[in-house]
């Protein structure tokens with residue numbers, strides 16, 4: 625059964641965990657008894673969360689940079705003394721616009737953070753997770769199982785996350801390591817506002833029109849909350865999901881098409 629002590633004594637690394645959904649997840653794991661190391665590229669966000677909890681550690685790392693990830697895992701060893709859960713959360717929105725208008729630099733950076741970053745972290749986590757028979761949770765998106773006009777780099781990177789997840793689940797299952805992807809729909813909060821504004825600009829439409837369309841695209845008629853996503857990540861990482869691996873766990877209020 626899943627309970628409030630489900631993560632007692634667990635050692636958790638959350639990438640991009642100093643703000644946004646990652647910080648929501650960090651707080652959820654801490655509430656359930658885990659020790660949590662978060663990394664981020666935003667120094668102000670790292671500063672803001674530092675000292676908020678005695679079982680929380682915060683450090684600077686860019687998941688797309690190999691040396692930075694190496695240093696991050698050295699710190700994980702030092703701070704946590706091993707690893708039970710890796711949450712590959714870092715992801716950027718990438719460019720918005722028709723594919724023929726996108727620059728290679730923007731395309732490359734989107735894939736570097738959203739999928740290569742997961743590879744770099746996973747590669748170093750696996751030896752630790754083999755010792756603990758641990759868990760990996762990879763953040764994808766509703767755009768990781770649906771097409772998303774104007775967001776080809778993002779969508780391609782998030783479909784890649786699902787392929788990576790399913791493959792890892794096969795490779796690592798024999799070692800008792802479970803691997804799942806969580807696919808959020810539009811999550812209420814500051815990030816989605818920026819995404820909506822970029823979409824409105826790209827389509828030449830009013831921002832409020834796009835905002836309403838975003839709310840209506842889910843059959844539940846509203847965006848999901850950061851807590852909804854943290855709950856699913858926590859569940860996937862817990863023993864309550866002991867037989868769940870290789871899955872694309874969608875949390876999107878049932879969205880059938882992305883605008």
Ligand SMILES: NC(=O)c1ccc[n+]([C@@H]2O[C@H](COP(=O)([O-])OP(=O)(O)OC[C@H]3O[C@@H](n4cnc5c(N)ncnc54)[C@H](O)[C@@H]3O)[C@@H](O)[C@H]2O)c1
Nearest residue numbers: 640643644645664665666686687713714715763765808811
């Ligand atoms: N918010 C949504 O509506 C939504 C929907 C679907 C999927 N997702 C996915 O959920 C994850 C978290 O999204 P979010 O909305 O919290 O993001 P966000 O834009 O709020 O960013 C969260 C944190 O990521 C950090 N970050 C950015 N690049 C980084 C890097 N290279 N290395 C380390 N940290 C980095 C930022 O500094 C920030 O503090 C992402 O993978 C995102 O694609 C989010």
